[in-house]
Amino acid sequence: MSFDDFNKDKNKNDIEEKALSHIKKCLSEFNKWCLEKEITLCKSNDEFVTKLKEYKNKNAIRLGFGIGTTYQTLIKLIEENDRELFFKIKKILRLGRYVSIYPKSIEFTAKNESLGWLEWECC
Secondary structure, three states: OOHHHHHHOOOOHHHHHHHHHHHHHHHHHHHHHHHHHHHHOOOHHHHHHHHHHHHHHHEEEEEOOOOHHHHHOOHHHHHHHHHHHHHHHHHHHOOOOOOOOOOOOOOOOOOOOOOEEOOOOOO
């Protein structure tokens, strides 16, 4: 049975709207989780942390170079939820090889701004 057959009595626009809404919600929750991790890592830089906190209540995503593996992968979620799998991945990919904490660095501009943020407007 196809997705269309299963939903033949429903309006396709409603289905698309619900799917898009769910994706935005998941993305927002993931970004908030990532921001908390980054804020914890950067707690000694008050100006940077203040700017990071501004993104917590926005519809935003981080894209591009210099944003770090926390935003590009699920490695930190895996670390929190399955330590054994995390250490296997870390070993295979040689992540954080010379320091115990991963990631070992965070990039930001000379004005203490995060790289790669893209904000979107909700419909």
